[in-house]
Amino acid sequence: MSTLEARAEAVKLARLLAVDPETLACTETQAAAQTRAFRVALTESLFDQHRSGFQRLAGLAKLLPAALTAKLAEKALGAMVAGRVAGEMEPGRAVEIAKHLPAPFLADLTVQLDPQAAAEVVGRMPVEIVLKAALELVRRADYITMARFVDVLAEPALRAVIEAIPSDEALLHIGFFVENSASLRALAGLLPERRLLGTLRAAHERGIWPEVLALIEHLGPKLQGHYGDLLADEPPAMLDSLLAAAQAHGFWTTLLLPFLHMRVDNQKRLVAVLGAGPYRAEIEAAARADGSWAKLEPMFGAKA
């Protein structure tokens, strides 16, 4: 999964620097965690270059009515500066101003906002304003920005956003870009069963299994097993496409996770398919590599 994560980090770094992701494709050779740490430090340093300017602009919000400040943000500051200034504002005042911003500018501003620097502002944002920005970002397919806010959104807002996004594929893309494993687990935990199943079907129909496997890798055993159980109840064509993707991308170790934690009856059903299928050797090699073969061997039996 490291390649996908490294690519996601390269895209995020390119976004910060407002360049085409291809320009920074070279950073994909670095470990994702290192590129992430670099981006976080760079974000802070770029912000610090103009911190006093952002603070002075934030001070205007104390002088001017909220509606006028909102107009000023849109017409004079622009999204980049407004996004940085928002993190320096008193949270209650920032919320008042956000109520006067149109959806497109709210989304532009969200792209520029550092979720950690503005965590208190974001956490106090009313659900209707969060939804306004989120739906515009979904319309733009800006999943990277949406993922950055999963860490800091309050649970009611997160639930409302999930319900408001009709596309399970969009949820999958957002989940792929979430950086914090705990937040990803929390997000997945909020998904009702039909949405979890929807992400599997989206992966099958759209050929985006790596996104599902990246998600599964970060989940706890219970949800990993639940994913496995859902998969076991789907038509065989879905399992076939998942196995082909695992072979193409070398994701066998990740693929074992839902298998190891699914219901025993479903394990037996899958063993009957996998044990006789063309990928038995890959599964055994992956299980031996991660130490789970001792548990699987009695089910699969000796090599044919």
Added chain:
Amino acid sequence: MVKASRTARPAVDSLVARLRLPATASQYLYDLKAADAAKLLTAIAGAEAAQQKAVDAAIKGALDHVPMLLRGPVRKMLFGD
């Protein structure tokens, strides 16, 4: 790991000092190949310039967008005069 070449190193050093990047972040740049570090440095310089331009325009533009009666306090807040 291929380190930044001698030609890239001074540019990396200059950026690290200018942005006061922590050691971990600067090491990231040193660990890139020289050509890759150069691409990243160019992108960072572009972002710095864009931010400078945006902040200057915002401070100037803010004054132009407030009603005449409020310009005194706004000017004081922005420019301290």
